[in-house]
Amino acid sequence: MLSSDLRRLVAAVLVLSTVFVTMPVSAADFSTSKSVVGSVSAVGPVQLRGVGISQEGTLFAGDSVRAGQKGYAKILLGTGSKLELSEKTDVNVNRDAQGVKIAMNTGTIGFTASAPLRIDVLPFEVSATDNASGNVAIMSATTAGVRAINGKVTVRNLKTSESFVVLKGQERLLGLQTGVNAPALAQVASNVPGPVPAPKPQTPAGKTGGGLAMDTGAWLAVAGAAALTGLAVWALVEAKNNNDNIDDLKASQTAQLKAISNASALANTAAQLQAQQAAVASLAAQASAALRVAGNTTASNAANSIASQSASVQSQLASLQGQISAAQATIANGGTANLSALLSQEQALLTQANSLAQQLNTLLAQNANTPGVPQTTVSTVQPPAQSSASIPA
DSSP states (O other): OHHHHHHHHHHHHHHHHHHHHHOOOOGGGGGOOOOEEEEEEEESSEEETTEEESSEEEEETTOEEEEOTTOEEEEEETTSOEEEEOTTEEEEEEEETTEEEEEEEESEEEEEESSOEEEEETTEEEEEOTTEEEEEEEOSSSEEEEEEEESEEEEEETTTOOEEEEETTOEEEEETTTOOEEEOGGGTTOOSOOOOOOOOOOOOSOSSOOGGGSOHHHHHHHHHHHHHHHHHHHHHHHHHHSOOOHHHHHHHHHHHHHHHHHHHHHHHHHHHHHHHHHHHHHHHHHHHHHHHHTTOHHHHHHHHHHHHHHHHHHHHHHHHHHHHHHHHHHHHTTOOOOHHHHHHHHHHHHHHHHHHHHHHHHHHHHTTTSTTOOOOOOOOOOOOOOSSSSOOO
8 A cells, every 4th residue: 555655656756857847937837827828939038927038938828928129039829820029029918718819019020820819909909810921010109010921811990890801912001099001101011021930849738727727637748848849949950950969050040030130120121211201202292382382482392302202212112122021031931131232222222211301301390481381390210220240141
């Protein structure tokens, strides 16, 4: 009898030891009774529940994930869906009767939905399924953008219940304060990278009851998923580099993530410039008409010239965005892209665009007393912040 009890005790100790040794969770993970919804892997500064993680962590319902400056996080949900957080992105992950819901606070995320997935950018809800993929970006306090890369994405206004579908290759701008949506001007919403193909780690144990209330089998399933994730990383080394040196893999991944971040920065800046120049062209056209009516032909012609130059810059920016999107797709597929050349193009256009904005601001200020001349200014755009000292070729 005692021998049987002793064997059971030893078995229990071994099970608990296995769990605590193999699970990629922090101490904070054991302080909650919430259900497991997936896992988080991090590169650079990433916080899970407000605590920094160096590599991986278990994701519970209600958790927050934040990628800091030069940080990047990949979320693998128990449903098989994937999310990627660019730097300066903050989200909350939850689950209800309809499935997993992501609440965006800041930043940019890419997604691939193998099961119903909802992303809240209040007052809008972006939903996807059937392996649809795309991007959602909060570009300012008043504007967000959604882009469908594959499949279709449904966007619903939670206040009005109005909904619409964004098809493959389409983009929409969302007014976060007005609730208005509109097609992106000259692809202005294409300011985010496509989802990066990832290794296929074992699906985390996200369908169990959750927390310490889970039985031993469930805990072992989570532990097994964690161990198999490590094996999947090892397999990726063999497939890509034919090399068993894990340090080489980390270096390769870090370089690719920097390229992804840099391409995203280029796209974000180009999108800001497109929005800026759309405002410049519109305000300049209004000013030109008002000044013509007022008999100020010289100022009217100057405003018209600014509008014309702005239209030319917008055309060049649209072309640049196409090149950036192609570069993002190349990087996402494991290739390399000449981002240095794209950066040079963008810097030249940024200088020209900011100059036009400043010329317009000066003209509007000089003619502020003329009826019909817009009483506003256009902000300049800052150069893209790169995630490394030099942007990779």
